[in-house]
Amino acid sequence: MLFSLALVVLSFVTSPVHSDKHIPVRKLRASDTCYGEYGCFTTGYPFGGTLQRPFTVLPDRPGVIGTTFYLYTREARKNRTEVSRYTSLGTWKASRPTKFFIHGFLDSTNKPWWIDMKNAILQVDDVNVIMTDWSKGNGFPYEKAAANTQVVGAEIALFIQYLIAEHGAQASDFHVIGHSLGGQTAGYAGERVKGLGRITGLDPAGPYFENTDPRVRLDPTDAQFVDVIHTDGTHNLLLGLGSLQRMGHVDFFPNGGFDQPKCPKTSGKLMHLVWQLGTMNVEGFMETSLCSHLSAVYFFTDTVRNQCPYVGFSCSNFDDFSAGKCSLQCDGNEHQCNRMGYWATPSDGKGDLYLKTQDANAFPFCVHHYQLTLESGSEYAQTRGKVSLTLVGTLQTVTVVFDDDQTTFKRGSVETRFIPLTVDIGEVTEVNIEFKKTQNWISSSWYSSSWLFTKATVFHADQQQSRAFCSRESIVSGTAARFASC
Numbered sequence: 439m440l441f442s443l444a445l446v447v448l449s450f451v452t453s454p455v456h457s458d459k460h461i462p463v464r465k466l467r468a469s470d471t472c473y474g475e476y477g478c479f480t481t482g483y484p485f486g487g488t489l490q491r492p493f494t495v496l497p498d499r500p501g502v503i504g505t506t507f508y509l510y511t512r513e514a515r516k517n518r519t520e521v522s523r524y525t526s527l528g529t530w531k532a533s534r535p536t537k538f539f540i541h542g543f544l545d546s547t548n549k550p551w552w553i554d555m556k557n558a559i560l561q562v563d564d565v566n567v568i569m570t571d572w573s574k575g576n577g578f579p580y581e582k583a584a585a586n587t588q589v590v591g592a593e594i595a596l597f598i599q600y601l602i603a604e605h606g607a608q609a610s611d612f613h614v615i616g617h618s619l620g621g622q623t624a625g626y627a628g629e630r631v632k633g634l635g636r637i638t639g640l641d642p643a644g645p646y647f648e649n650t651d652p653r654v655r656l657d658p659t660d661a662q663f664v665d666v667i668h669t670d671g672t673h674n675l676l677l678g679l680g681s682l683q684r685m686g687h688v689d690f691f692p693n694g695g696f697d698q699p700k701c702p703k704t705s706g707k708l709m710h711l712v713w714q715l716g717t718m719n720v721e722g723f724m725e726t727s728l729c730s731h732l733s734a735v736y737f738f739t740d741t742v743r744n745q746c747p748y749v750g751f752s753c754s755n756f757d758d759f760s761a762g763k764c765s766l767q768c769d770g771n772e773h774q775c776n777r778m779g780y781w782a783t784p785s786d787g788k789g790d791l792y793l794k795t796q797d798a799n800a801f802p803f804c805v806h807h808y809q810l811t812l813e814s815g816s817e818y819a820q821t822r823g824k825v826s827l828t829l830v831g832t833l834q835t836v837t838v839v840f841d842d843d844q845t846t847f848k849r850g851s852v853e854t855r856f857i858p859l860t861v862d863i864g865e866v867t868e869v870n871i872e873f874k875k876t877q878n879w880i881s882s883s884w885y886s887s888s889w890l891f892t893k894a895t896v897f898h899a900d901q902q903q904s905r906a907f908c909s910r911e912s913i914v915s916g917t918a919a920r921f922a923s924c
Contacts, residue, residue: 471496476592479585484651491646491654497585503575505593508547510556510567521568523600529566532607535635536566538594538627542618542643543583546573551735555615558742559780570594576619584646587619591626598631609633610662617735618679619643621656621666625685628660629653637686638782639666641734644681656685663687663784665776667737668695670730679731688788690778692737692795694756699797701729737795737803741779746804747900748778750791759792762856766809766899794858806859807899810840812871813852816912818886820848821875823915828870829896831863843876847889868922869894869907875915888914894921 468482479497481487486494497503508518511529519528530536537559539552547569556567575586594614601607613636616624621642628634639656647655658664664686671691672678682695697703741748752774753764768775774787795803810827825840825847838857845853871894875887890912897904908924 469496473500473589475596476500476589479588484654485585485588488650490648490650493581495582495585497587497589498575498582500589500593503572503586503589503593505575505590506571507597508569508571510560510569512560512564515557515560518569523597527601527605530568530601530605531566532601532605534565535563535611535613536568536601536607538568538570538598538612538614538624540570540590540594540614540616540620540623541573541576542616542620543576543580545576545617545620547571551732551739555735555739555742558739562742562744570620570623572623581646583619584622584643587623588626591623592630594623594627595630598627598634610635612636613638614661615640615738617641618731622647625656625660628664634661636663636665637661638738638779639664639685640738641667641669641671641680641731642685644671644678644683648681648683658685658687663782665782666690667692667734667778669693669698669733669737670728671695672697679728680734684790687784688750688776688782688786689790690750690776690782691756691790691792692733692750692778694760694792696730698730698733699795700799701733701797738779740802740804741777741781743802744781745802746806748793748795748804749775749807749900750778750787750793751775751807751899752787752789753792756792760794760856762809762854766807766856766897768899768902796860800860806862808857808859809854809897809899810838810857811852811854811893811895811897812840812847812891813893813895814847814849814890815892816847816849816886816888816890818849818889820846820884821873821886821889822846822881823873823875823885826872827894828872828918829863829866830868830870831866833864834861836861836863840871843878846885866896866898866905868920869896870918870920871909871913872918873913873915888912891919891921893924 468480470480472478481494481496507521509521509528509530510518513529521527541547559567572590576583598612602609609631610633612634614624614627615638617640621639624637628637637660642656666686666689668680668682668691670678670680671682751766753759758764776782776786776791794805796805824842826837827840828837840855871891873889876882876885894907906924907921909919909921911919913919
């Protein structure tokens with residue numbers, strides 16, 4: 439087992455950081471096998487012999503993997519029914535959309551996060567939910583589990599094709615949702631089903647897939663609409679279990695797509711992983727090292743309930759997004775948005791979209807995205823200090839720091855900040871601004887002790903609503919001024 443881990447770590451080290459070139463490591467004799475209706479599989483290029491996949495094995499036979507499907511519907515929410523191409527379909531109906539779930543490495547369908555997702559979806563939608571269990575083929579060694587995803591994907595595709603050909607289902611009515619290795623499995627299924635409606639990749643596995651040929655990994659050609667949520671995309675060398683590589687029509691990067699709030703950081707994950715795999719503490723591995731990796735599942739399930747919008751915004755990178763350098767306006771071609779998770783649509787924004795969330799212990803996980811803009815019109819040349827804004831809302835009142843002695847405000851300047859709030863304050867009806875001049879004795883003489891902010895604009899980006907507040911009153915250091923709607 440430790441030898442298997444060493445092989446995976448070696449593959450991390452040899453994997454380039456940002457390369458889409460799939461260069462064979464050396465000329466190797468490929469192994470091939472065929473499993474009847476499932477097709478043929480190879481360890482040759484692009485599935486093996488590359489920098490990303492220096493060690494590759496053939497997948498197990500379908501009978502060894504033992505892929506099993508369990509059906510849930512509103513008529514049978516709690517009692518699952520095993521279904522297949524060779525059994526009764528129970529309460530499955532072609533008139534309803536069908537959601538396929540696919541778990542990942544070391545996971546199974548009886549985990550609480552999959553049951554919670556199933557219950558949430560059936561509460562809001564009258565659909566068929568089919569859980570795919572391949573827990574006999576998703577264990578150690580990892581490279582074998584990675585290879586087995588091809589057979590599981592083929593099995594899912596055969597089942598979907600059967601439902602289309604024999605029971606009148608439409609390919610566009612199928613939505614495949616996969617986590618980790620399950621996300622990559624969804625790609626293999628979609629590749630075989632022409633016109634598959636949608637694939638949602640929940641932090642698709644990075645090791646053995648990142649920067650590989652599109653035939654090896656999930657990509658936008660695998661379904662009519664492919665949306666991806668990245669939550670543990672740290673580069674493989676640092677043992678990110680997901681990937682930061684774009685794999686869908688729209689890729690969401692909550693909190694940057696890595697190291698989710700209050701989850702172990704990369705270095706901590708490395709120590710957890712080595713220790714827990716060495717002691718075979720699989721449950722400990724799932725709860726600690728997989729904290730960020732599993733966040734994609736938790737976030738997706740929470741989006742189903744529709745308590746929060748979970749809007750993702752277009753930006754060049756997460757640092758610029760967090761610094762407020764990107765517009766959060768959703769109209770127009772340059773700045774587009776889409777809702778992360780269950781309610782994402784192919785008609786809204788594409789590409790890389792960013793948003794913030796709370797940690798996995800804070801439910802719901804949503805954060806309310808605000809942009810605040812201050813316009814200066816003072817008779818003085820410049821000032822500097824701490825500027826705080828109190829937003830008086832119809833539900834709550836909060837005070838946020840707009841600038842903590844970092845910016846020199848100049849006459850006629852316009853400053854904008856991105857302010858995430860963890861509470862819903864309702865409609866903002868009033869803004870109070872407090873100014874306290876810098877206490878730096880070296881430079882304080884250069885700055886005015888009073889300042890006039892003429893306008894404060896509050897933009898609630900999730901709702902795309904903006905409201906301006908004005909004042910003609912200069913603020914003397916240590917005091918506050920009230921801004922009314924204008």
